[in-house]
Each structure stands twice: as structure tokens, then as C-alpha cells.
Amino acid sequence: MLPGPAGAVTEAVRGLPQAPPARPTGRRAHARGRAPRSKGDRTQGRGFLAKAAAVTAALTALGALLGLVRDQILAGYFGAGAETDAFLVAWTVPEFASTLLIEDAMALILVPAFSRALTRRSGSLSGDPVRALVRGTLPRLTLTVGGAAALLVAAAPLLVSALAPGLPDPGLAVDCTRLTGTCVLSFALVGYCSAALRAHGCFVPPATIYVAYNIGIIGTVLLLREPWGVRSAAAGVAVGGVLMVLVQAPSLLRELRTRPVPTREPRTLAPGDAGEGRIVLLGLIAPVVAFSLCRQSQTLIERFLASPLPAGAISHLNYAQKVAQMPMILSLMLCTVSFPVVARALAAGDTEAARRRVERDLLLAAVVVLVGASTVIAAAPRIVELLFERGEFSAADTTATAAVMRVYALGLLGQTMVGALVRCYFSAARPLWYPAAAMAAGLATTAAAGVPGAHYWGAVGIASANALGITVTAVLLLRGAHRQAVPVRVDRLGGGLLRLAAAGAWATGTGWLCQLAIGPAALAVAVACLAVCGVFLLFIACAVKAPEIPPLPRSARRTPHARRHRAAPSAAEAAPVGETAPVGGDVPLDHGRR
Numbered sequence: 001m002l003p004g005p006a007g008a009v010t011e012a013v014r015g016l017p018q019a020p021p022a023r024p025t026g027r028r029a030h031a032r033g034r035a036p037r038s039k040g041d042r043t044q045g046r047g048f049l050a051k052a053a054a055v056t057a058a059l060t061a062l063g064a065l066l067g068l069v070r071d072q073i074l075a076g077y078f079g080a081g082a083e084t085d086a087f088l089v090a091w092t093v094p095e096f097a098s099t100l101l102i103e104d105a106m107a108l109i110l111v112p113a114f115s116r117a118l119t120r121r122s123g124s125l126s127g128d129p130v131r132a133l134v135r136g137t138l139p140r141l142t143l144t145v146g147g148a149a150a151l152l153v154a155a156a157p158l159l160v161s162a163l164a165p166g167l168p169d170p171g172l173a174v175d176c177t178r179l180t181g182t183c184v185l186s187f188a189l190v191g192y193c194s195a196a197l198r199a200h201g202c203f204v205p206p207a208t209i210y211v212a213y214n215i216g217i218i219g220t221v222l223l224l225r226e227p228w229g230v231r232s233a234a235a236g237v238a239v240g241g242v243l244m245v246l247v248q249a250p251s252l253l254r255e256l257r258t259r260p261v262p263t264r265e266p267r268t269l270a271p272g273d274a275g276e277g278r279i280v281l282l283g284l285i286a287p288v289v290a291f292s293l294c295r296q297s298q299t300l301i302e303r304f305l306a307s308p309l310p311a312g313a314i315s316h317l318n319y320a321q322k323v324a325q326m327p328m329i330l331s332l333m334l335c336t337v338s339f340p341v342v343a344r345a346l347a348a349g350d351t352e353a354a355r356r357r358v359e360r361d362l363l364l365a366a367v368v369v370l371v372g373a374s375t376v377i378a379a380a381p382r383i384v385e386l387l388f389e390r391g392e393f394s395a396a397d398t399t400a401t402a403a404v405m406r407v408y409a410l411g412l413l414g415q416t417m418v419g420a421l422v423r424c425y426f427s428a429a430r431p432l433w434y435p436a437a438a439m440a441a442g443l444a445t446t447a448a449a450g451v452p453g454a455h456y457w458g459a460v461g462i463a464s465a466n467a468l469g470i471t472v473t474a475v476l477l478l479r480g481a482h483r484q485a486v487p488v489r490v491d492r493l494g495g496g497l498l499r500l501a502a503a504g505a506w507a508t509g510t511g512w513l514c515q516l517a518i519g520p521a522a523l524a525v526a527v528a529c530l531a532v533c534g535v536f537l538l539f540i541a542c543a544v545k546a547p548e549i550p551p552l553p554r555s556a557r558r559t560p561h562a563r564r565h566r567a568a569p570s571a572a573e574a575a576p577v578g579e580t581a582p583v584g585g586d587v588p589l590d591h592g593r594r
Contacts (some may be wrong), residue, residue, distance in 0.1 A: 056207045059331050061212030064326050070214050071322050072387060073221055078230050080394025082168045085307075086315050087230045089164045090176030092303055093152070094237050097187040099296040100289070101145075102209070106191030107198070108138075108288045108426040114199030120481035131256060134196070138297060149184035156181065163300065164307035164314075165487065169559075172230070179234035186241030193248035197255065205251040209244040218241030251545035288426055290436035294443050295418070298466055301447050313395065313459045319388060320405035327372020328412050331365040332419045339480050342423055345409065354486045355383040362420050362488075363496055366413060370504040372534055373412040378511030379528035380406045387522040400591075404463045411467030413501065421477040424486040434480055440475030507535035 045081040078084045100106075152159065156177040160170050167173055194206040220236030227233065306313040345354040376383065381402040389398045418439075426436045446469030453461025481488040511528035518524040 003227060004346055037493045056203050057333065059204065059207040059211060059329065063207075064329060066211060066214035066218065066386060067322065068326075069128045070217050071319060072390075074217060074233060075319065075388040075393040075397075076391030077221070077225060078233075079394075080312040080319070080393070080397045083172065083230050084261070085164075085311060085314040086167060086169045086173040087176050087233055088318050089160060089167060089173045089303060089307075090180045090234055091318070092163055092299060093177060094183045094187070094241075095299055096296045097184050100292045101184070102191040102194060104454040106188070107195045107294075108422070110195035111199050112193065112426070114196050114405075118199060134256065138192060138360070141192060145188040145249060146185050152181040152184055153178045163303055165304075166308035168311065173370075175231055176234035179231065180237045182238045183241040186238075186245055190244040190248065193245065193252045194245055197250055198249060200255045202251055202255060205248045205563075208247050212243035212247045214238035228415070259382045260270045277346050287433045290433070291422065291439050294436060294439035297443055298446050298469060301443070301450055302462050302466060305450050306459060308453065309458055312400070313379045316397065316459050317403050317462060319384070320401045320408050323383060323387065324373075324376055324405045324408040324412065325415070326368045327376070328415045328419070330372065331368035331416050339522055346486070351487060355488060358420075358424055358486050358488055359493055362417070362493060363500070365416050365420050366500050367536065367540075369412050369416040369585045371507070371532055373409040374504045374507040374511060374532045374536075375525075375529045376409040376412075377406050377508045378532060379515050379525050380409075382515060382521040382524040382528070388527055400459065404459050407460055407463040407467060408466075413497070414471035417474040417497075418470060418477060419479055421474070421488075424481050424488060435477060436482070438473050438476035442469040442471075445469040472552075501541040503536055506539075507532040510535050 057523065073082065074087075078087070113133060114130065117133045120129045127591050151475040155173045156169075158325055160167065160173045160177055164170075164173065179195070184242065197203070197206050217233060217236030220239050222231045224232035224235060302317055303314060306317055342354045342357055345351070381398060384398045384402045388401070389395060422435050425432045446465045448465075449468050450465035453465045456462070457464070478488075478490060478494060481490055511532040514531040515524040515528040518527055
């Protein structure tokens with residue numbers, strides 16, 4: 001297992017907001033000067049935070065592990081041929097919907113909106129701003145997205161011909177697309193629930209969604225494989241989407257009921273509440289949606305360019321991407337947890353706290369993703385052999401997938417930086433167009449490089465274009481971050497990232513050399529991972545006094561003595577718990593009643 005995510009998340013959510021200290025200084029005097037806590041607040045101590053962070057990390061890892069099991073089942077039952085290619089064209093729909101409706105657009109729009117509504121909740125006497133926001137957005141969202149899902153199911157033949165014009169079996173792809181098209185509605189509801197719960201500081205239910213999703217797919221394939229073939233996997237997507245909603249809905253209902261309903265609800269929304277509804281439903285969402293569409297369109301370009309290639313090319317790209325992106329998923333978990341912290345700090349006007357949080361998160365996420373990317377590049381053939389080489393998945397498929405996976409891994413740092421930096425732009429009240437423009441530039445780079453790449457190098461050339469395009473986007477976002485709502489120190493952060501990338505290059509070479517002479521695939525992967533981790537630990541230990549990356553050693557090497565003499569808390573951190581404490585920030589990951 002890659003090190004880092006659990007500890008990083010624990011560090012990201014460690015500081016529970018407290019009242020300012022009394023006259024004396026020191027730990028005991030500070031404890032005596034805290035505002036009194038209610039019975040529920042006493043459960044929100046640091047021990048609880050550590051446990052909740054560990055549970056979140058475990059659920060995320062479990063979801064990723066089940067995703068690997070799902071891919072192993074698909075590879076073993078259906079191999080990497082024309083039938084699997086047809087399903088993977090239909091798989092484009094849930095991939096696109098998950099990015100747009102769960103991971104990017106919905107969260108980037110709704111987390112700040114719910115955070116602002118929660119900020120006004122304590123001072124509202126006429127009604128609950130949070131419930132007003134839900135009433136103004138959820139019904140319209142359900143109707144709009146439900147209509148889009150119905151249209152997608154009806155237009156499945158046209159969609160398949162547009163996505164993969166060279167597919168040998170378009171009829172099978174149409175059937176699968178009609179089944180996966182139902183996830184557009186379910187994923188929209190999942191994204192809404194996840195964003196609302198994270199804004200409330202409740203992170204455990206959203207962390208379970210991919211566990212439920214993959215269980216739905218695996219169970220449906222095992223039950224319906226014989227009569228339906230690969231269509232059973234498409235049906236599993238529909239079942240998994242419903243399960244994702246069901247695991248979150250009870251927690252969201254409980255959160256919405258935490259405040260008593262006033263005796264008389266106002267007939268019209270307050271001006272601020274109506275404004276929140278417009279923020280979610282009208283023109284201000286356009287930059288976020290445009291960014292998400294451009295980001296996910298990279299997959300569309302890949303499938304389009306790979307469809308004329310020999311059968312199995314789309315499958316090799318898919319399996320390679322699924323494995324290579326696992327380090328990125330783990331690294332972005334930290335940013336997902338801290339995104340409400342940044343949004344709430346900006347709402348309170350504390351840009352310095354937001355900047356510190358973003359810079360530290362970026363460096364910690366870079367360490368995690370580079371450890372994973374170095375391991376993937378060093379031992380790609382052994383990883384694919386260990387995970388997939390059985391049943392219909394042949395040794396030739398292993399070789400082709402490993403080559404693609406190594407190239408994909410070159411873009412993982414860029415993928416992580418894009419996912420983390422975009423929160424700097426979308427944490428403020430007004431989303432900006434610059435991220436969409438940067439993502440469009442990266443998409444154009446992918447398309448321009450992908451056409452000759454596919455012609456001369458096949459799937460490897462397509463993966464190279466993907467890595468190049470996302471890296472261009474990451475560089476553009478990093479260069480413009482210092483002028484945005486979160487004034488990231490670009491030069492200092494860029495220097496730290498370059499040093500970490502250099503450490504990643506050394507770690508990759510070390511891991512590759514260490515696994516060469518080892519026979520069993522599992523042992524070779526384990527040795528490569530240990531070698532990579534050892535190089536990174538050595539680098540971090542030697543870089544403690546380097547001024548270019550101060551957030552990293554401070555987070556990793558904080559001592560009790562240092563905690564006693566740390567700087568005074570920021571305005572957002574020093575606010576009393578009952579007043580302006582960040583609802584989605586440094587609070588327990590799940591404070592629901594048990």
C-alpha cells in the first residue's frame with residue numbers, strides 16, 4: 001500500500017477551531033480559555049478526528065480496491081477484444097458523468113454555495129438558508145438531469161457512431177450505452193448529496209459511494225454474465241448508481257433536520273437564499289461546467305482516436321488508465337477534505353489561511369502521487385501481470401497495457417495539480433473562466449498530438465498526448481494561481497514541485513533496478529514500491545532545511561515542542577465553534593448522530 005493518504009488527511013483536518021486563549025499563554029492556559037463545549041462538541045476532539053480520517057482513508061482505499069477487482073473480473077471474463085471495446089465505449093458515459101456530476105462540477109459549485117448558506121444559518125430568524133437552497137435547486141436539478149438521461153438513452157445509436165465510428169460491433173455498444181445512460185440521473189443526485197454532506201463536515205458517507213458502486217457492478221456481472229454477456233457490466237453501472245444514492249441519502253436527511261423548522265416558513269426566499277439558487281442554476285455555473293466538460297473530453301478524444309486501431313486498443317487504454325490513476329485518486333482525497341476549509345476561509349476573508357492550506361495540500365498531494373507514479377513506471381509489466389493476466393487476458397495484452405500505463409503515469413503529477421489547483425479558482429463566490437481556458441488549451445494539445453501519435457505509435461501515442469495535454473493545463477493553472485482568490489506563491493511552490501519531480505526520477509530508476517531479477521510478480525511489485533518509498537523518505541529527510549518546500553517537513557516532522565510554540569491562530573481558526581467556525585473545514589469527518 002502506498003504511504004501517505006491517511007496521515008495527510010489527518011494532518012489536513014487536525015486543527016479544530018477554538019476560541020481565543022485567555023490572558024495566560026501555554027497549553028493549559030489555552031485549554032482553560034476555550035469556550036465551553038456542548039455535549040455534541042466534546043465528540044469532536046483530535047482523537048475523533050484521527051479516527052474519522054482513518055475511516056475515510058480506509059473507505060477510499062476499499063473503493064479503489066473494489067475497482068481493481070471489478071476490472072479483474074471484466075478482464076478475466078471478457079478479455080481485451082471487440083466485445084470489451086464495445087462496453088468501454090458505453091463506459092464513457094459513466095466516466096464522463098462521474099467527473100462532471102460527482103468529482104468536479106457539482107462539488108465545485110455546491111460546496112461553496114452550501115458553505116455560504118451554513119454561514120448565514122445561525123443568524124437567520126425567518127427560515128433555514130440551507131433548506132431554502134435545497135428547495136431552490138434539487139427539484140430543478142432532478143428534472144433537468146432526468147430529461148438529459150432520457151434523451152441520452154434515446155440517442156444512443158447516434159452517440160456511439162460519434163464516439164467510435166470504427167467500432168466493429170456498434171449494436172452491442174448501443175445496448176450497453178442505453179443501460180449506462182441511466183447513471184446520468186443517479187450520478188447527479190450522488191454529486192448533490194456528496195457536496196452537501198462535505199459542506200456540513202460529514203465526509204464518511206461520501207467516501208462510501210465508490211464502494212457501493214463497484215459492489216453493484218461486481219454483483220450484477222456475477223449474476224447476469226451467462227445470459228447477458230458484457231451487457232451485465234452495463235446493467236451493473238445502473239445498479240451501482242442507485243446504491244450510491246442510497247448510502248448517502250439518510251445522512252443528508254439527518255443533516256437537514258438538525259435545525260428545527262420555524263413555526264411559519266416564509267413564502268418567498270430571502271434575497272441571499274434566492275441568490276444562492278441562481279448561483280447554482282444560472283450563468284455562474286458556466287465556467288465550472290465548461291472546465292469539467294473540457295477535462296473529461298480527453299477521454300472522448302482517446303476513444304475516438306483508438307476506435308480505428310486493432311481490436312483491444314481501447315481496452316488496453318482503459319486498463320492502463322484505471323491502474324495508473326489510483327495514486328492520483330489517493331492524493332486528491334486530501335484536497336477533497338480540505339476544499340470546504342478553503343471555501344470557508346475565503347468567505348471569512350482569511351486569504352492567508354486559505355493560501356497556507358492550499359500550498360501544503362499541493363505539496364503533500366505531489367508526494368503521494370509521485371510515489372505512486374514512480375512505482376507504476378518502475379514495475380508496470382509486473383503490476384499488470386499480477387492484476388489482470390488470467391482468463392481471456394493474455395501475455396500480449398499485458399505487454400501492451402504496461403507500455404501504455406507507463407506513459408500515462410508521466411501525466412499523473414499534472415492530473416493531480418489540475419485537480420488541486422482548480423479549487424483555488426472555484427473556492428470564491430464567483431467562479432472564473434481561466435481554468436476552462438487552460439483546460440481547453442490542454443485539450444487542444446491532446447488532440448493535436450494524439451492524431452499523429454495514434455498513427456505512428458497506436459495506443460502509446462494516444463497516452464503520450466494525454467500526458468502532454470494535462471501537463472500543459474497544470475502549468476497554465478500554476479502560473480495564474482497567484483492572481484486568483486487564493487494567492488499561491490508560484491515560484492516557491494514550483495521550486496518544491498521540481499525538487500519532488502527530481503526525487504521521483506531517482507526513485508523510478510531505483511525501483512526498476514530492484515525488481516529486475518525478481519521472479520514472482522507480487523514480490524517484484526512489493527520490492528519496487530519499497531525502493532521507491534525509501535528514496536522519497538531519504539529525499540524528504542535531506543530536504544528538511546531546504547527553504548523551497550517548508551510546508552512538507554513542517555507537516556511531516558511537527559513535534560510536541562513545536563506545537564506548544566506555534567503561531568497564533570488565524571481569524572478563521574480562532575473563531576468560536578458556535579459562531580463562524582468552518583462548517584466543512586477543520587471539523588470531524590462525520591459528526592452524525594449514532
